[in-house]
Amino acid sequence: MDISHIEHIGIAVKNIDACLPYYENVLGLKCYNIEEVADQKVKTAFFKVGQTKIELLEPTSEDSTIAKFIEKKGEGIHHIAFAVPDVAAALAEAESKGVQLIDKAPRGGAEGLNIAFLHPKSTCSVLTELCQ
Ligand code: CO
Secondary structure (H helix, E strand, O other), X not given: OOOOEEEEEEEEOXXXXXXXXXXXXXXXXXXXXXXXXXXXXXXXXXEEEXXXXXXXXXXXXXXXXXXXXXXXXXXXXXEEEEEOOOHHHHHHHHHHOOOOEOOOOOEEOHHHOEEEEEOHHHOOOOOEEEXX
């Protein structure tokens, strides 16, 4: 599906503010954007590492998928996002190869990107996002 690079790594945290000192003061990364994605019930914070980003995900509601993830597995790496030139085409290719899709069509994510998720059942247990 013509992946160019890892667009970002999503990390589930209980509290973004509590994590900023580690990312900024220890790793020396600069948080360049904090944004709430209402339909996913998360607050996100972004750091750049080369052309890849770290995306911290804090639940804004108890029924957020991130809240459920933290409840089940604890804080930590939540998903990996690959950059592709065309999310719809990549989804169609994945489906044609038997991959179970979470999103049948691309939708809007943070930073105005087109995104879609593949189901971990079909991706060796890593929640996988395609991003354009
Ligand atoms: Co993401």
